[in-house]
Amino acid sequence: MKKNGKIANIGLINYVDLGKIIIKAKEEGKTAVDFKAIEDIMPWDEFVSSINETSEITRPKEYNSLDLIAEKYSTLRKYTPRLLKILEFKASKKGEPVLKAMETIKELNANTKRKVPKGAPLDFVTNQWEKYVYDQEGNIDKKYYELAVFTELKNAVRSGDISIVGSKQHKPFEEYLITDSEWEKYKAENTDFKVSLDAEEYLKARLDLLNNKLKYVSDNIKKLKGVSIEDNKFVLSRLEKAVPDEAKELATKLYSLIPRVNLSDIIIDISKFTAFDNNLIHASTNKEPKDNERSCITASLMALGTNIGLKKMEQAVKGISYKQMSNVVNWRMSDDNMEKAMAAITNYHHRQPYAVHWGDGSTSSSDGVRVKSAVEALNASYNPHYGLEKGVTMYSAVSDQYSRFGVGIINTNSRDAIHIIDILLNHRTELEIEEHYTDTAGYTDQVFGLTHLLGFRFAPRLRDISDCKLYCIEGKEDFRNIQSVIKGKINTKIIKENYDDILKPVSSIKEGKVSGSLIMGKLGSYSRQNSLAKALTELGKIEKTIFILDYLSDEDFRRKIQIGLNKGEAMNALARAIFFGKYGMFHEKDIQGQLQRATALSIIINSITLWNTMYLPKAVEKLKEKEGVDESLLRHVSPLGWEHINFIGQYNLDDSSDYNLIDNMRPLREILQ
Template sequence: MSDDNMEKAMADITNYHHQQPYAVHWGDGSTSSSDGVRVKSAVEALNASYNPHYGLEKGVTMYSAVSDQYSRFGVGVINTNSIDAIHIVDILLNHRTELEIEEHYTDTAGYTDQVFGLTHLLGFRFAPRLRDISDCKLYCIERKEDFKNIQSVIKGKINTKIIKENYDDILKLVYSIKKGKVSGSLIMGKLGSYARQNSLAKALTELDKIEKTIFILDYLSDEDFRRKIQVGLNKGEAMNALARAIFFGKYGMLHEKDIQGQLQRATVLSIIINSITLWNTMYLPKAVEKLKEKEGVDESLLIHVSPLGWEHINFIGQYNFDDSSDYNLIDNMRPLREIL
């Protein structure tokens, strides 16, 4: 299925659900989360390396994002020892879908201070689930003494002077990333390697402190915000579980040496995952209707139903990617099984 056909199918399913009296609705496409799946490499590849956390075999990481609508997008193949967080900007800017992401979630492994300021300037909100958040320190623009009740958690004062002095260069850098002149992962990797010697890196660090402080205050004071982050990350974990199940019965290995071949395999995996998601999304309302004929259904629970189940999916079969077929997904739905 081509990108165009996939987008058309997703639009058909969205319209179909909006016509239902009890439409199952998971999100509006404005939030997403990202996480990596470690895959072993059966051959010597430049981007494959050892990581003692995953055993004694070389491997790479398939790093991808999932939207609040359960669509997988922005997949990439990175070194398994690379910091996940530096690839977030690349995914959010280059996913080539109609999603308009406003807020993005990661776990602690996908977090680094550098991302806070850069994502803010690019128009996204970075919201990680931080481990040991009680150890995090806050920063202020005014005097530390002005915050008598929380002085113990204020580490220092923001250097607004260096931000002002380098702000034009910061905007030029952000514009270059936005227009694709340079990748966000490359910039964050470079700036992180010589932050002490570079005034631009220092200015970005001060911006990071501002955004991180605002985030921590929101995170601690807003229970709904914390729950929203956790829900987003749960969707990513469920998506990764489906990816492992599809990828050769949980024992998948990459046999491609070049990055292009690895990306091709990762992209096909995304297409299959999204196809299963679309299939389940189509049939869930029909299944609810059938259940209602037998017993009562608490419709308030439908928002907690995920389209990522696969117990009914046969992974051992034929995969047809024929673009020439004019198959109408909605008008050719299979009959449901009888409920015993």
């Protein structure tokens, strides 16, 4: 978008320059220009006006956002004096220049001075800001000086170079971590580290592996399936479609046998099988729900998970009032309770014998669904990829068995992958995830490094392999068949110097002292200056290169990642179908309200997944009575089908269904002749 704006601006400048030459030529009576040809298109006066008007809206050829920011200075001034009065800041050595400049602004505010004094702090001014902060006479422009100060303040607070006294999110970096004494004790007492505590030992093992994989790819590049090098870049062939047509036909037949039900029926059934709603402990009485409360819990879950809200749900069910549901939502549906309820269904599903058709629960994927915000929510923001409306991202993780085990609300411009660490470490389920897949946009070198140190294999889909960079230690000539695609060397020196400092935040994350997303956000914001961030980046280059080499070497691995991500995308499609109320938009201003709806949605999705998983094997057995079933196709039949489920209309919460008394299961439909 920025690039297109600059191209358009240059085009306008060229139009103005050309027009001025033509106008001048006519004024001077030159005849080399065919003025009549121009006047055939538009009258001469209009042409002159067009050039003059266009000249007024053009900007300098090298313009950027800073050329426009001064227009917002008056808006900023409404808040910044008060901000500086109320908040107290502390700075590390790197943040001191910005802190001193802030004191200068406070003095200007107090004395209502219009000019920045000579000798004002300028060490913080970056090259980007320099040509704006100084005017043509070399004086300091007060507007741009303040704008530069507050921009650098934002960057310094984000990185941790400046902290806000009393803030939980913007403390000095060291305060997020376990103390040095705790760290030494942790190293001495814990034996569950996923990597060696010795830098030399760690590097030897990983670099030997890296060199072996580089050699393998170099020696076998012409034999690797679907891989080639063109114009010094890797090229991958497209994978064949993951689901054969025969599996789609089988899925249609199986789902035609599964009972038609309302959404409320599924939640009632899953409550009976799993007792997930026993986790919704009352915040005041500390008691589980009574049997006569479960209908109200079902209605409340559907009200939140479908996004129609409590008032609409009151009209869709009989005998349950808005007040009753509001009481359940406020007193029973806390974040902690809802996570436990979601996990109870996931665990029950994990124990189902039929679930092994899709995986063993050791791999997972994550993806985000953008949800527009209908109100001015503090965490909502714009994203140019999603139009002109603000929104947030509902971010979730799904196991290879099609069950959700984590969900969160994140900024719509945030990198997805920095948040998955928190879900992988803190979910409440029995799943033991070893390998995790994300889409292309979700990774950085640091994410590769951190996930490896925490014991997870991070495996993003690489949509454009040609943009990926391989790294080696030294002597890329040793890998002559691929040396053209090896772009750099790994700085092992900085890893050795900072290895202990890298492991300390890793252990702090594992111990729950700090979230992985917060640490990654801090390190990612000052990677050019901070040795710890640089060291983690270099370590991540090792892990990323190992992953890319595996990705190139093994077509089955690429397909496995693709299948894992397809499961998440299929679940997102189901989520959109369920979350139909209020045009699928959030009307909650706070993140707690948004997360409550997202978790209710996840409980409903898991209920559908489990319900289908319990009925699919019965449908298979019934279909076998009529025809043969190729069981190798069953892994392609997803438990996310919803054609047999009614999401809208009136909901019957009476437990009066026609059950088979042997196993509490509803009767299947008959096979169509």
